[in-house]
Amino acid sequence: MVIAFLSGKGGTGKTLFSVNLASLVKDSVYMDCDVEEPNGHLFLHPEILNQVPVNKIIPVFDPDLCVGCRQCVDFCRYNALAFIHNQVHIEGSLCHGCGGCKIICEHQAVRETAHEIGHIDIGKSNKINTMTGWMNVIEEAATPIIEEMFDHVDKTKLVFADCPPGASCSVMACIKNADYVVVVAEATLYGQENLKLILELLTEFNSHYGIILNQSNTQDNPVKRYIMERNIPILGEVNYELELAKRSSMGEIVSISKSRYHSMFKKFLYQILKEANYE
Template identity: 40%
Template structure:
């Protein structure tokens, strides 16, 4: 089972929810798909066992074969190719590695080359396997890293995907194979605005979903109205209190430090597991 945890913006509590879910589960896998700024490892503190490079394809030009037909330039919607002063130029930072230019070139003047865009760290933290994607500074997209992160995990394990914030391509890649989407939002006007973006994305993908209200200061009227209007279930509400802030500021896992928080996240997990089981079999697992 794959649970994708996502939020409309950074700082909402997506990583907080993710690391506490895997701790409450015990034997599980945590995958940090927020490759531009992965910070789940700051809480789980894994012992790194393996590091591997992630490369992506970039086109290499054979100037002797290129006739300047510009078919590749016309094909590329990301403007990664330009023909200037009788020379085909490749802008690596804009390339999305679709390989279309290589396949299209009638003169076979383009071939596949590669460059490293980041790496993956694999480690363990207690019973939790921790897999972290790290995108090199300045790279345009982390999608190839996210794709490799998710494809390497066995399907029979409970996996929590800590998704990138927002609703861009990297988020779509993170949730496309998920069994359940757990959205995290703050009960404020700004929080609901960002929540609306990810809800529409989850709905577009047709994923089973629910909401965790984080930083609950006691007034949930706005977010409850939004959820009522859109038939969204609030699966849990986490208080905005000084104890929790102190635990997080020290880089600790709340479910490990306080049994009350362990109970909150265990209940969230049990509810998700029952719903996923029902979606798959039509029966609630007792």
């Protein structure tokens, strides 16, 4: 079963929850899908056992066959192509590998080649399995790396997928591969606006989800009001606590190191698995 941890914005506590909850389950998988800046490894320090490269297919242009009609350049919606000095040039980081330019070329001047955009580290950290996706610097397409991670992961295990922030294609890749979604929300007005976006997406995908309210102990909590008005299931709340913030910022897995937090995260785990109908 895949449980995906999402938020409308960064810094709400997705990694805090996914790392601490995964650490409570023997032989679970912690999967860091935030491939632009994965940070779960700072808590787990996994031993890397295998590294899988991730490629995308990009076009290569044959100057001997190209007649300079520029149809491919006009076709590319991602502005990855330019015709300069009588040659087609490609900016590989902008290419989405759709294959359209190859199809549109009537002169067989386009062939395709593999271009590495990142890799997946597969490892082990104490009793849990880890997968970390990394996107190469200057690349822009995170989704193929995330899709490859979901293709590789053993879904018979309990998988805790730490997803990217926002509501982009890479987040959608996580949603469509998840059996249950935990949205970690932050009690601010900005948090509320981002939460709305993610809830719209979840409705679109008809996803099964619940919400954890992080830093819930503010005087005025617009997010809690918003959620309660709509009868959205709340999985639990965590108040802001300096000790938890300090320990986590040092990369401590508090669900293992401190009995008080162990009980707190155990309760969350129980509630999530119950809502997700995990047997």
